[in-house]
Amino acid sequence: MKAPERIGQVLAHFTVTAPERATGEIAALLGIANSSAHELLNGLAQTGLLQKQAPGRFRLGPMIAALAQVLANTDGLVEAARPIVARAVADHGETVHVVKLAGRQLATLSAQSGNRPVGVGRNVISSETPLWAVGAGKLLLAYLPTAELLRILETLELTAFTDATMTARSRLRDQLTDIRQDGFAEAVAEWHPDLATCAAPVRSHAGVCVAAFSLAVPLSRYALQPRAYRAIAVQSADRISARLGWQDAGKPTGQLPGSNKKPSGRGQ
Amino acid sequence: MKAPERIGQVLAHFTVTAPERATGEIAALLGIANSSAHELLNGLAQTGLLQKQAPGRFRLGPMIAALAQVLANTDGLVEAARPIVARAVADHGETVHVVKLAGRQLATLSAQSGNRPVGVGRNVISSETPLWAVGAGKLLLAYLPTAELLRILETLELTAFTDATMTARSRLRDQLTDIRQDGFAEAVAEWHPDLATCAAPVRSHAGVCVAAFSLAVPLSRYALQPRAYRAIAVQSADRISARLGWQDAGKPTGQLPGSNKKPSGRGQ
DNA sequence: GCCATGGTTCGGTATTTTCGAATGAAGGTC
DNA sequence: GACCTTCATTCGAAAATACCGAACCATGGC
Incomplete structure (x- = not known):
C-alpha cells in the first residue's frame, strides 16, 4: 500500500469518539504488524501530524491545527461558507454543517451547533x-x-440503523437520481430514529457541486414543517454558491415575475 | 527519507502566502524529481489531505478540515483556549494567538484578529x-x-530582519534562560520594525509548558505600556492553564494575603 | 502551425517499509 | 513483594516502494 494512503488511513482513525489511540490499536485497525504501526505513528508524531501523549498513546498533533488555519484563510469555499452558516444558525437555531466528500467519508468544512435547548449535536x-x-x-x-459513484456504491455495506434506512442498492441508486434532479436530499430517521437531516448542493463558479449544506434537526421539529427546512437548506446553499461566483441559470433566488419555468434548471 | 517526514514537508509548504502549489514547484522545494513529487501529490490528493484543482495544481484538502474539527472537539488545550482568546480580544482589542511548536515551526492552535482600526494581521x-x-x-x-533546544538552536539560521533581531547564538541562549525564569518573553521590533509581540506559557495539569499565549501589537501602542501587555499575556495564559487543571504553586492569580514569596515558583 | 513549458507515464535500481521474534517496561493479581 | 500479563519498543532479513531519468502528451504562446 502506498504511503500517502496509509497515512490517510491512520489519521482517519482519530475521531471524536476515539481521539486517542494506541500503537497496537492502530496496528489492528489497519491490519499491519505492531512494529510497522510503531514506526508510522512515531514518524507522524515527529512531523507534528500526531503528538505523543505517552509511550504508545497518540493524538492528532499541532500541525493539523496549523494546516487548518491555512485552509480556513485560503479556501474560498470555507471562507464563503462561514458567514452563511453563522446566519443560518442565528436565524433558525438548528445545527448546520458544510461538508465535502473525502474518499468515501464525509469531511466537515464548517459546523455550528444550534442554540435550541433540544437540538442535534x-x-x-x-x-x-x-x-x-x-x-x-x-x-x-x-x-x-x-463512474466514481458506481465504484463507491459497490463497496458500501448498506447497514440498517433504523426501519427507514435505505438498504437496497437499487433503490438507493434510484433515489440518488431523483436527488440530483431535485437539487435536494433528505434522510428522515434513517440513521437515528429521532433525527432528520437534509442537504442542498453548494456549487462552484463552474456550476459543479463542491460541497453540501446540511441541516440536522430533531425529528419532532422536522416533521412539523419539512418544506421549511428544505427551503432553508436550498437557500443557504445557494447563498454560498453565489459567493463562489455561481450564477443560477434557472431562477436566481426569489420568484422572478414572468418566469413560470419549473425550477428544474438547477441540475448540472 | 521517511514517508511521514516527507509528507509533513510537503504539507508544510502549503501556506497562507502560497496556498496553491504545482508539481514542479514542490519537486524543486523538496529537491526531488518531478515524477516523485507527482506521485506524492496525487497520492495525497486521493486521500483528501490535498485536493487537485487542475492538472498539477494542488491545495490543502477537505481531510485537513475534518481532522481539525476532531482536534478542536477533543484537544483539551484548544477547547480551553477558545474562550480565553475570545475574551482577551474583546477586552483589549489586540491580535491574539495560541501556538505550539511543531518540529521547528510555529503551529497556530487558535487565532483571532484584534478589532482596532490599526492592528496586526x-x-x-x-x-x-x-x-x-x-x-x-x-x-x-x-x-x-x-537537549532538544540545543539541537534546534544549532540548525537555526539566525537571519536578521531588523536592527533589533537577535542574531548571536550565545546571546539568544542567555535570553532563553531568562525567559524561562521569568515565564514571559517579548520581541520588540525584532521581526518587523513596527511590530511587538509577547508571550506567556500555557501549562498543563502537570505543569509543563504545552503552548504559548501570544499578543501581537503595533509597536506604537506597545511602547506606551509594555507592562500592561505583559500582564495581559501572563494572566490569559494562566487562565488557560487553570482550565487545564494546573495549580500555580506560588501565587494563584491575585495577591494572596500573607504570602510574600516572590513569584519565582512559576518555573517548571 | 510551430515551439516551449510542464504535467504525466513508464521501467530499472536502491532505499524503505514491513514483519516476526526478542527485549524491556509497566500495571495488575495473588 | 514476587509473579505474570500486556504492550510498546528494538533489531535484522525479505519484500515492496519510492525514486529517478527519459519519453510522451497536453496546453498555451508566438
Missing part, C-alpha cells in the same frame, strides 16, 4: 457518519461522476 | 514566522528540554 455529521443514512451523504454521492 | 504568526524573532517562538524554545 455537532458530531452527528463526521467522518464516521454513514453516507447513505444522512441527507448530506446522499446528496454528495448523487453529484459524483457516475 | 492574524497571519504574522504562522508556520513561516521565524522562531527567534517573536515572543511566542522564543518562549516555546525556552521551555524545550535542553
Whole structure:
C-alpha cells in the first residue's frame, strides 16, 4: 500500500469518539504488524501530524491545527461558507454543517451547533457518519461522476440503523437520481430514529457541486414543517454558491415575475 | 527519507502566502524529481489531505478540515483556549494567538484578529514566522528540554530582519534562560520594525509548558505600556492553564494575603 | 502551425517499509 | 513483594516502494 494512503488511513482513525489511540490499536485497525504501526505513528508524531501523549498513546498533533488555519484563510469555499452558516444558525437555531466528500467519508468544512435547548449535536455529521443514512451523504454521492459513484456504491455495506434506512442498492441508486434532479436530499430517521437531516448542493463558479449544506434537526421539529427546512437548506446553499461566483441559470433566488419555468434548471 | 517526514514537508509548504502549489514547484522545494513529487501529490490528493484543482495544481484538502474539527472537539488545550482568546480580544482589542511548536515551526492552535482600526494581521504568526524573532517562538524554545533546544538552536539560521533581531547564538541562549525564569518573553521590533509581540506559557495539569499565549501589537501602542501587555499575556495564559487543571504553586492569580514569596515558583 | 513549458507515464535500481521474534517496561493479581 | 500479563519498543532479513531519468502528451504562446 502506498504511503500517502496509509497515512490517510491512520489519521482517519482519530475521531471524536476515539481521539486517542494506541500503537497496537492502530496496528489492528489497519491490519499491519505492531512494529510497522510503531514506526508510522512515531514518524507522524515527529512531523507534528500526531503528538505523543505517552509511550504508545497518540493524538492528532499541532500541525493539523496549523494546516487548518491555512485552509480556513485560503479556501474560498470555507471562507464563503462561514458567514452563511453563522446566519443560518442565528436565524433558525438548528445545527448546520458544510461538508465535502473525502474518499468515501464525509469531511466537515464548517459546523455550528444550534442554540435550541433540544437540538442535534455537532458530531452527528463526521467522518464516521454513514453516507447513505444522512441527507448530506446522499446528496454528495448523487453529484459524483457516475463512474466514481458506481465504484463507491459497490463497496458500501448498506447497514440498517433504523426501519427507514435505505438498504437496497437499487433503490438507493434510484433515489440518488431523483436527488440530483431535485437539487435536494433528505434522510428522515434513517440513521437515528429521532433525527432528520437534509442537504442542498453548494456549487462552484463552474456550476459543479463542491460541497453540501446540511441541516440536522430533531425529528419532532422536522416533521412539523419539512418544506421549511428544505427551503432553508436550498437557500443557504445557494447563498454560498453565489459567493463562489455561481450564477443560477434557472431562477436566481426569489420568484422572478414572468418566469413560470419549473425550477428544474438547477441540475448540472 | 521517511514517508511521514516527507509528507509533513510537503504539507508544510502549503501556506497562507502560497496556498496553491504545482508539481514542479514542490519537486524543486523538496529537491526531488518531478515524477516523485507527482506521485506524492496525487497520492495525497486521493486521500483528501490535498485536493487537485487542475492538472498539477494542488491545495490543502477537505481531510485537513475534518481532522481539525476532531482536534478542536477533543484537544483539551484548544477547547480551553477558545474562550480565553475570545475574551482577551474583546477586552483589549489586540491580535491574539495560541501556538505550539511543531518540529521547528510555529503551529497556530487558535487565532483571532484584534478589532482596532490599526492592528496586526492574524497571519504574522504562522508556520513561516521565524522562531527567534517573536515572543511566542522564543518562549516555546525556552521551555524545550535542553537537549532538544540545543539541537534546534544549532540548525537555526539566525537571519536578521531588523536592527533589533537577535542574531548571536550565545546571546539568544542567555535570553532563553531568562525567559524561562521569568515565564514571559517579548520581541520588540525584532521581526518587523513596527511590530511587538509577547508571550506567556500555557501549562498543563502537570505543569509543563504545552503552548504559548501570544499578543501581537503595533509597536506604537506597545511602547506606551509594555507592562500592561505583559500582564495581559501572563494572566490569559494562566487562565488557560487553570482550565487545564494546573495549580500555580506560588501565587494563584491575585495577591494572596500573607504570602510574600516572590513569584519565582512559576518555573517548571 | 510551430515551439516551449510542464504535467504525466513508464521501467530499472536502491532505499524503505514491513514483519516476526526478542527485549524491556509497566500495571495488575495473588 | 514476587509473579505474570500486556504492550510498546528494538533489531535484522525479505519484500515492496519510492525514486529517478527519459519519453510522451497536453496546453498555451508566438
